[in-house]
Amino acid sequence: MLIINITILNSIRQLKEFSASTNKTGQVILRILAAVLGGYGLTYSTLAALAILLPWPRVDVVFFSALFPSLVWLGGILWAFAAPTAQRAWRDMLGATAFCSLLAMVVVWGR
Template sequence: MKPSMDIGLRVLAAFVGGYLLTALFNLLWVLWWPGHRADAVFYGVLLPWVVYCLVMIWAFAARSALRAWGWIILVALMLAVLLGLARWLQ
């Protein structure tokens, strides 16, 4: 794979994959927070930034862009399944 294509796929994984994982994480966080809803929203505004930064770091730390995309898709599928379970249990 060309270096410019690898970098482009990593940037796409960082921004698009990071947004996807952050959105899924935030939805799960707010649904499963055991305390008061106001606390869930408060932490739901702060913690996704940590997730987004970690995904961006992972996208550029992975051995290849395809490996980064693979992990992002795998984690997104796991979060989507957990989100479906959370919605089903409510």
């Protein structure tokens, strides 16, 4: 168990060093990961929040759900490459994803 914890801590330390480096290749890799993975999380957390919050009939919500995700993901991809740093892109993506997820959970728990 101790070996696993040490391995996890070493991996976290290496990830922090990699994200703090000024290596252009590393920054581009982090931005690509933020665009793909962060955009995916942002898209579906936003979709969950909107599906719960929209006061429309169910048919309209399902139709909107088929069209809307591509726009959110596009916005996430654009933000990942427009952000001043890769760390800020990740922070903003995770913050927006957490906000939408918490909003959806609070609404569901409040019902």
